[in-house]
Amino acid sequence: MAGRLYGVGLGPGDPELVTVKAARLIAAADVVAYHAARHGRSNARAIAAEYLRAGQLEEPLIYPVTTETTDHPGGYQGAIDEFYAASADRLAAHLDAGRDVVVLAEGDPFFYGSYMHMHKRLAHRYETLVVPGVTSVSAAAAVLGRPLMERDETLTVLPGTLPPAELAAELAGTGSAAIMKLGRTFAGVREALDRAGRLDDAWYVERATTDLQRTGRVADVDPASVPYFSLILLPSRAAAAFMAGEEIPAAAKQGTVTVVGLGPGSPEWLTSEARAALAQADDVIGYGPYVDRVPARPGLRKHASDNKVEAERAAFALDLAKRGRRVAVVSSGDPGVFAMAAAVLEVSEDPQWKNVPVRIVPGLTAAQAVASRAGAPLGHDFCIMSLSDRLKPWEIIAARLSAAAAADLVIAIYNPASQSRKEQLVRARDLLLEHRNPHTPVVVGRDVGGQQESVRVTTLGELDPATIDMRCLLIVGSSQTRMLPRTDGSAQVFTPRTYPS
Structure with missing residues (x-):
């Protein structure tokens, strides 16, 4: 009966981090194998030494080459492949003789470990068990x-x-x-x-x-x-943000947090005030794609993160500023419109950051950018809403949308849809049609200011929610909003400044 093969992880170096299971298998093994450099010393064996017992067979697998050159006809890779094949044959001889073989592996056997080369050559032939270890x-x-x-x-x-x-x-x-x-x-x-x-x-x-x-x-x-x-x-x-004692060189006597609006996408829409704030910053913090829009420069530390960790991002910024850093927290569009300004101010209510100055630098909003591409749909009273129900219940969104529609306001709609939110826009369109004519103009702007910009004008009745994603912004006209045909076949949309009595 053939022996069993064990790939045993030893952890990073401290013998006390060897698992109980690993220690038991090492002590019980007939054969203990381990890789070593040409000098013969093995870190793996040194970690496992106290778990070995007298009478065990040891198989040191000595690498023929590590960092030096080789005259093997297949070069380095040829020499290594030949070594692994020969090592597997040596272990197979023990397994065929009915001996259980433990192959020692520093860290975890399958995490950049040499054991995996034995596993690939032997696991299909013998009963095999891999014991994980603490990784480096x-x-x-x-x-x-x-x-x-x-x-x-x-x-x-x-x-x-x-x-x-x-x-x-x-x-x-x-x-x-x-x-x-x-x-x-x-x-x-x-x-x-x-x-x-x-x-x-x-x-x-x-x-x-x-x-x-x-x-x-x-x-x-x-x-x-x-x-x-x-x-x-x-x-x-x-x-x-919550690590104590980290040494951060203070570039200014007073750290600050400046929440900066980058505008919708085009560098031409970045204000002079925003450029100056970014130029003075030691650290830039924000959602990854927005941080990427800030050019790298010597001394600037960029901290990108996911778009669902606003509170953690704000705390990180305030903590850096507390320790003397000049921090810019960046948002697309205007930071005060569904963005980071409110998140930073809300987190800054905590007394630990009461002495950290917070300044808001405005930016061109997505609603303004889309409106400018279409004409002047925001020429009269309007409101801005988000259809995202991640931070507020749909019932509130529906009630506000119905009220805005009943008040005959032009409505700019942010976050109309995403991969996980498809039905909200369908419901919103139905609510709007209870108050608006199906021929009401609707402007659909996507990635305005970006490389994939598109702007189209449709009507509320013809709006297809399936064509809308998270990168879109919608402007739904009021009863007074008009489409103005042009000789080139295009149309501009505007809402007159007067309202009939």
């Missing part, structure tokens, strides 16, 4: 005391062997991140972090949980001192 990423976050992610944040794990340009592109578009495989790649990784504007956020951890553990900011680490068993963390941005 989890250990690094623990020794730093910095959470990796919370709520809707994401974690990206990247190899430092990527070209710096490719790595920078990945880092610029992600939240929390861990970068593995350092050593000789460290200089290129640091270059990528700098390119992506993330260097000041990056933390270095070497040999986490061991007696040789070392931590610090990546910017302060000597590349020549970096071993392979190290990694870089970009921890949770939301959690960073």
Whole structure:
């Protein structure tokens, strides 16, 4: 009867982080195998040493090459593939003889682990069990005391062997991140972090949980001192607002929060006041696509996050300002219209931020931008509403929409639909038709000011909710709104400034 194969994770280095199951299997195994460099020393064996017993067979799997060159005809990859095949054959001989084999793996066997190469070659032939271990990423976050992610944040794990340009592109578009495989790649990784504007956020951890553990900011680490068993963390941005003791250089005697409206999309619609606020900022915080609209520059730290963490984003901004940073919180359009200004002021009610100045810099609204493209549909009394029921119940939306329609106001509708909200606009259209003629003009603006801008004019009766998404804004005319045909076949929409008595 063939033996069983075990891939056993040992955790990051501290023998006390070996799981109870891993310790039991190591002690019971007939054969213990482990990978090692040519000098013969194995970190994995050192971690497991206290769990080994007398009389066990040991199989050191010695790499033929690590960082040095090789004269193998297949080059480095050829030498490594040949080594893995030979190692698998050695383990198979024990398994065929009925011996149970434990292959030791630092961290987790399936997380950049060498064990997986044995697994691919043997698991289909023998009964196999993989025992997970604490990863180096989890250990690094623990020794730093910095959470990796919370709520809707994401974690990206990247190899430092990527070209710096490719790595920078990945880092610029992600939240929390861990970068593995350092050593000789460290200089290129640091270059990528700098390119992506993330260097000041990056933390270095070497040999986490061991007696040789070392931590610090990546910017302060000597590349020549970096071993392979190290990694870089970009921890949770939301959690960073509540981290005690983090050293943040104060660029100003008084930190401030400025909530900046970027306008609907076109750089031409960014006001001079907004440009000045961004130029003076040490940190820019906001929803990822909006932060991307702010050009990178030396010394500027950009903190992008998901669009559902407004309160956490506001707290992060206020906390940075409390410690002396000049912070710009960016919103599309005007920050006071369904955007971050209200969120920042609401969070700032907490006494811990009572001394942090908050300033609002207005921006051109999406409603104004769409109206200008169509003509002058907002020429008389109008209101602005959002159809999103994420922060208020639909019953309130329906009541307000009916009241606005009954009052014969032009209505600018934000957030008309999304992938998860399709029925709201159907219901809204039905409510409006109870008060408005089906021939009432409706302006549909999509991505106005952006590269995919489109503006079309239809009627309330012909409006197809299926053609509307989150990037659209609707302007529904009043009883007085008119369509003015032009000789080129287009039409402009306007609402007269007078109202019949």
